[in-house]
Amino acid sequence: MLRKLFKFHGGVKPQTNKERSTTAPIAAVPLPDRLVIPLHQAVGGHPRPLVQPGDRVFKGQRIGGADGNLSSAVHASTSGLVRDVAPAVMPHTSGLTTLSVIIEPDGEDRWGELDKVNYRSTPPDELRDFLRDAGVVGLGGAVFPSYLKLKPGKEGKLKTLVINGAECEPFITCDDMLMRERAGDMLKGILAMRHMLQAEEVLIGIEDNKPQAVAAVQAAIAASGQSGIEAVAIPTRYPAGGAKQLIRVLTGIEVPHGRRSTDFGVQCFNVGTAFSIYEALELGRPLISRLVTVAGNVDAPRNYDVLIGTPMDHLVRLAGPRADTDRYIMGGPMMGVRLPAFDVPVVKATNCILVGSEAMFPAPAPEMPCIRCGECAKACPADLAPFELYWFSRSKNFGKAQEYHLFDCIECGCCSFVCPSHIPLVDYYRFSKSEIWAREREKEAADAARDRFEFKNHRQEREKLEKAEKLAAKAAATREKVAADGATAPAAGSDAAPAAKPAPDAAKRALIEAAMEKARQQKAQAAPRNTEQLSPDVQAEIADIEARREIVAKPAASPLPPQDA
Structure with missing residues (x-):
């Protein structure tokens, strides 16, 4: 049955x-001399380190614990x-560092104890906690923790x-290569996801250039x-x-800004995420590797199964x-980021290493003034201006930029791709977003x-108010006591004596x-405590000092006689 397809703007x-990177099957990668595994590889908080220098670890052992709800x-x-366990340069254009665990492989590649889960008999909440501790995140580029996306929403199920x-x-x-070679295992992960989300149907969208x-x-x-x-x-x-x-x-559903797809009964996952969920649940293997394409300025482009931290x-060098x-x-040429060094580690977000050169990616043409041709608006998939x-963004009018739905921009690069003036539009949008976040x-x-x-x-x-109330209450209690004493004093002296009014x-x-x-x-409380049980000599010395002090303090009996001129 042919399914009706819709178009996006x-x-x-x-x-x-x-074509060149799909001619050979997925290959394994030899162990490197060291692995640099950043603790912060996904959206959310920074996992806390669970190991320290000198520890020996097994393959699959948890070295960073989930911190917080995200x-x-x-x-x-x-x-x-x-x-x-020290800061290391992360794979990002900024060249900033992040806390990382540096492991020297022993060459044995020994697994630790693995826990498998039967998703059919395990409550969904326990499955989500298991996936959180297995480190499963979205492998399509967003690296959002998958266990949070596997909640079906208010209705308790998805369509x-x-x-x-x-x-x-x-x-x-x-x-592409994952679906060709591991489709069966990927499907097992999809079935587990369908079970957790209670989804009525599953649609796997694949571009038609991947027959x-x-x-x-x-x-x-x-x-x-x-x-x-x-x-x-689907159309390419x-x-x-x-x-x-x-x-x-x-x-055919359009998810507007500020809404989640689950509000419309839909949730989306990458095929790589589905495969990692299969490995976590049925094999007990946490997310420690992923498929990476090496392409571009290399002799033999290919896909590799790469350990995180390589x-x-x-x-x-293998390509x-x-x-x-x-x-x-x-990443790719449209949304990828240039790396600050060649030896930065592969992380969970690494789906491709595009090797470049000046000949392959020549310097962009000089930026020219915008001619308002509107080509960027025609190409924008988010239907923006x-x-x-x-x-x-250029005039730093960030309020107006937000009015034009700046944060709906997915930074896909379509606008820059078609701009006849060679304006790096996405760079301007990223600048505006960063400035708004900073402010x-x-x-x-x-x-x-x-x-x-x-x-x-x-406070x-x-x-002050509490102190004044306490003083007022104490004064009132004293007045009452004085009044009571004044009323009872005459009665104690004589029954016939009239009651005297207090002054x-x-x-x-x-x-x-x-x-x-x-x-x-x-x-009395502040008086020195060391004056008790003194010897007679010390008491006499103290008495002498006190006598001299009284003489000095006593005023003279008569004025001094006048001195001679």
């Missing part, structure tokens, strides 16, 4: 450059010795589970005997692999980098400081006497 058709665990990719096999970015073929992957997945579905699962070939158009775009193509130059190589790009966002952080810090100041003032005023200032004198008595008690 915009998109482009760049040259795919996928976090995912990290594991040792092989057995060996922990050489250090449609969408599996993303589109892989629309040029050069990248790791998902072998489509055939392999359809064959796996037929062999499983499962109903309600369909592999759908970048960025059909975007979650919102793929949901639109397969279901230095990228160790991997690229034969050419002599004029001058850059590594993590990129030229307006450009003007507001929001500053505002939150200022608001927090103001709240602390106001709370301090409120001081409250303490008008009796209450005032009582307060003064009470204050003086309190001062005497405080003085």
Whole structure:
């Protein structure tokens, strides 16, 4: 049965450059001399280190514990010795460092104890906790912790589970090869996801330029005997692999800004995520490796099964980098990021290492003024006005940029790709977003400081009020006591004697006497404690000192006689 497909706005058709890296099967990678495993590899908090230098670890052992509600665990990719837990350069254009566990492999590649789970008999909440501790995150690029996305929402179930096999970015073929070679295991992971989400149907979207992957997945579905699962070939158009775009193509549903797809009964996962869920649940293996495409300026482009933490130059050497190589790009040419060094580690977000050179990626043409041709708006898959966002970003009018839905931009690069003026539009949008986030952080810090100041003032005023109330209550109690003593005194002397009225200032004198008595008690408490049981000589010396002090303090009996002139 042919399924009705829908279209999303915009998109482009760049040259795919996928054929060369799909001619050979997936290959294994020899163990490197060291593995650098960043503890922060996914969206959310920073996992806390669970090992220290000198520890020996097994393959699959947890070395970073999930921290908070939005976090995912990290594991040792092989057995060996922990050489250090220290900051290391992460695979990002910024060149910043992040806390990492550095492991020296022992060459034995020994697994630790593995826990398997029967997803059919295990409650969904326990399955989600298991996947969190197994470090499973989205492998399509977002690296969002999968256990959070596997919650079905308010209704307790979903209508449609969408599996993303589109892989629309040029050069990248790791998902294509996964579906060709491991479709059966991937399908087992999809069934576990369907069980947790209680989804009525499963749609696997694959671009029609991957006929072998489509055939392999359809064959796996037929062999499983499962109903309600369909592999759908969709038109090849970048960025059909975007979650919102793929949901639109397969279901016709447009997910607006600020809403989640689960609000419309749909959730989307990558095919690599489905395979990692299969390995975690049925084999007990945490996410310690992933498929990575090595392509570009190399002699033999190919896909490799790579351990997390492997230095990228160790991997690229297997594909034969050419002599004029001058850059590594993590990802594809449209959305990839240039790396600060060749030896940064492979992480969970690494789906492709694009090896580049000056000849392959020449310097961009000079930026020219915007001519408002509107080509960027035609190509924008988010249906935005990129030229307006450009003007507001360039003039730092961030408020207006937000009014034009800046944060709906998925930074796919379609606008920059078609711009005849060669304006790096996405760079302007990223600048605006970073500035807005920075100002929001500053505002939150200022608001927090103001709240602390106001709370301090409120506390001081409250303490003053409480102190005044205590003094007033004590004064009232003293007045009552004085009044009671004045009323009972005449009665004790004579029955016939008339009751004497207390003096008008009796209450005032009582307060003064009470204050003086309190001062005497405080003085007695503050008196030195070391004057008891003194020897006679010391007592005599003290008496002599006190006598001299009295003589000095006593005023003279008569004035001194005048001195002679």
